[in-house]
Structures are given as C-alpha cells and as structure tokens.
Amino acid sequence: MDFLFDINLWIISIKMGFEIALLSVVIYTVLLFIKGTRAAPILAGAAFIFLISWLISSVLDLAVLGWITAQISTLVAFLAIVIFQPEIRRAFAELGKGRLRNNNQAKTKEVIQILNESAHYLAERKIGALIAIERNIGMRFLAESGVQINSELSRELLCTIFYPNTPLHDGGVIISGDKINASACFFPLSQDDGIIKSLGSRHRAGVGVTEETDCICIIVSEETGGISISYRGRLARGVDEQRLLRHLNNFLLNSKENKNFSVSDNVERFKKAVSQSEDNQDEV
Numbered sequence: 001m002d003f004l005f006d007i008n009l010w011i012i013s014i015k016m017g018f019e020i021a022l023l024s025v026v027i028y029t030v031l032l033f034i035k036g037t038r039a040a041p042i043l044a045g046a047a048f049i050f051l052i053s054w055l056i057s058s059v060l061d062l063a064v065l066g067w068i069t070a071q072i073s074t075l076v077a078f079l080a081i082v083i084f085q086p087e088i089r090r091a092f093a094e095l096g097k098g099r100l101r102n103n104n105q106a107k108t109k110e111v112i113q114i115l116n117e118s119a120h121y122l123a124e125r126k127i128g129a130l131i132a133i134e135r136n137i138g139m140r141f142l143a144e145s146g147v148q149i150n151s152e153l154s155r156e157l158l159c160t161i162f163y164p165n166t167p168l169h170d171g172g173v174i175i176s177g178d179k180i181n182a183s184a185c186f187f188p189l190s191q192d193d194g195i196i197k198s199l200g201s202r203h204r205a206g207v208g209v210t211e212e213t214d215c216i217c218i219i220v221s222e223e224t225g226g227i228s229i230s231y232r233g234r235l236a237r238g239v240d241e242q243r244l245l246r247h248l249n250n251f252l253l254n255s256k257e258n259k260n261f262s263v264s265d266n267v268e269r270f271k272k273a274v275s276q277s278e279d280n281q282d283e284v
C-alpha cells in the first residue's frame with residue numbers, strides 16, 4: 001500500500017514539475033515577445049495594479065474589491081488583445097515561420113550592396129525613400145496595396161522608382177529576396193508615442209511596417225537626406241554608410257553567426273545600436 005502511495009506521489013510530483021516547466025517556458029516566451037515593445041510598460045503597470053489589489057483583497061478578505069479585481073482583469077485581458085493586435089499578429093506569424101529562405105550568401109551580399117549604395121545615392125540627392133526588406137514573415141498583404149514590379153533588384157531601378165513626381169515614387173517599396181516585389185505600397189503608420197514628434201508620416205510608416213512584420217526598413221528623409229533604419233518598431237536615425245552596412249549584414253546575411261542568434265538576440269543588438277546612434281546621431 002505504502003509502495004503504491006509512493007508511486008502516486010512520484011507521478012504527481014513529476015506532473016507538477018512538468019506543468020511548472022511548461023508554464024515557465026510560456027511566460028518566458030511571452031515576456032521575450034513583449035520586451036522592448038510599447039506593450040511592455042503598459043502590461044507591467046496593469047500587472048502591478050492587479051497584483052496590489054489582489055494582495056490587499058486577499059490579505060484583508062475584502063470580497064467586493066476581490067470581485068472588482070477579477071472582473072477588471074477579464075476586461076483588461078480583452079482590451080490587451082484589441083490594443084496589442086499588431087504585436088499578437090506578429091507573434092503568431094513568427095511562431096509559424098520557417099527558416100530563413102535565402103541561403104545564397106553571395107546573392108544576399110549583392111542585395112545588401114545594392115541597398116546600401118541606393119540609400120546613399122538617394123540620400124545625397126535628398127530624394128525621399130521607404131524600402132522594406134522582407135524576411136521570414138510574408139508581406140503580400142502590403143505588396144497588394146501597391147503596384148507589382150516583380151523585377152530583379154538593381155540600384156538604377158530602385159533609385160528611379162523614388163524619383164520625385166513620377167507615378168511610383170509615393171509610398172514604400174518591398175524587396176523580397178533579390179527582387180523588387182512592389183512599389184507605391186501603403187505601410188501601416190506606427191502609433192508609438194515614443195517616436196519623435198518632428199518625424200513625419202514616412203518615418204512613422206517605416207516604423208509601423210516593422211511592428212507588423214519582421215522586415216527591416218530603410219528610410220531616406222527628403223527633408224534632410226538622413227538615413228534611418230527600423231526593425232521591430234525601433235528606429236536608428238542618422239545611420240552612416242558603415243552602420244547601415246553593419247545592420248543589413250546582421251539582419252539579412254544568413255551567416256553562421258546569424259544562424260546562432262535568435263530574434264531576441266537580434267533585437268538586443270539593434271537596441272544597443274539604437275542607443276549608440278542616439279548618442280551621436282544627426283537630426284533627421
């Protein structure tokens with residue numbers, strides 16, 4: 001009898017251990033997804049208020065406060081789904097994504113070179129540009145808002161697209177692999193209050209598109225000729241040739257080094273780069 005009791009106890013302990021480990025992984029993954037996004041401080045604040053009110057109602061046995069806390073937590077969960085729809089959508093898209101598609105390193109290096117040269121060509125002439133580079137999350141839904149190009153990427157074609165007062169210059173270009181997928185695309189505008197107020201709709205669209213997908217976006221300012229790059233809702237401004245090349249290499253090159261980095265590692269590296277660029281950036 002004692003033997004059976006011991007086995008049952010072991011089974012229950014293993015089950016509990018498994019449940020705790022599973023919950024830890026889920027919570028850790030959720031925290032990784034929201035870390036560094038606009039959702040993080042809001043959710044942290046809501047969780048703090050919920051915890052305090054739950055503690056007070058439990059310790060002092062306040063039934064009404066406890067009931068209100070439970071009701072409000074349901075409402076907050078519902079509101080969070082509505083407010084953080086882009087983050088949730090991106091999280092699910094990332095869960096379903098496969099490995100990096102572009103395994104041809106030489107081709108990717110060529111693409112990076114063309115993007116870098118084009119950005120500087122446009123910047124020198126103060127020609128505004130918005131270039132999103134597709135990665136693992138498909139951008140068809142955004143490409144459909146513009147004009148299909150589906151042509152080999154070249155510096156000449158990319159720069160010509162943004163030439164002022166031509167039919168395709170307004171809006172964003174989407175690069176898929178080594179092709180210009182579409183131009184004159186409408187990108188979602190970021191609603192992030194943290195974006196500097198002086199930045200206009202081109203920059204907001206450049207950040208917004210990276211909140212919805214895992215693409216990288218290069219933005220050239222028509223006003224100042226400054227180059228910015230955005231990734232996962234973050235913007236690095238005043239990016240010079242070397243830094244742009246470094247960012248593009250980090251994010252696009254399917255190198256051995258890159259394979260060993262997870263999405264969160266990339267975000268961390270980009271955050272570091274953003275804070276460096278904030279120290280010595282040119283005003284965009």
Ligand SMILES: Nc1ncnc2c1ncn2[C@@H]1O[C@H](COP(=O)(O)OP(=O)(O)OP(=O)(O)O)[C@@H](O)[C@H]1O
Nearest residue numbers: 128170171172186187200201202203205221222223
């Ligand atoms: N949602 C959008 N999607 C794609 N392109 C957009 C979007 N919103 C604006 N743009 C592009 O940005 C141009 C307007 O840029 P605006 O001057 O408002 O922004 P900005 O960030 O101040 O850029 P700049 O520094 O180049 O002036 C539009 O003509 C259009 O080409």
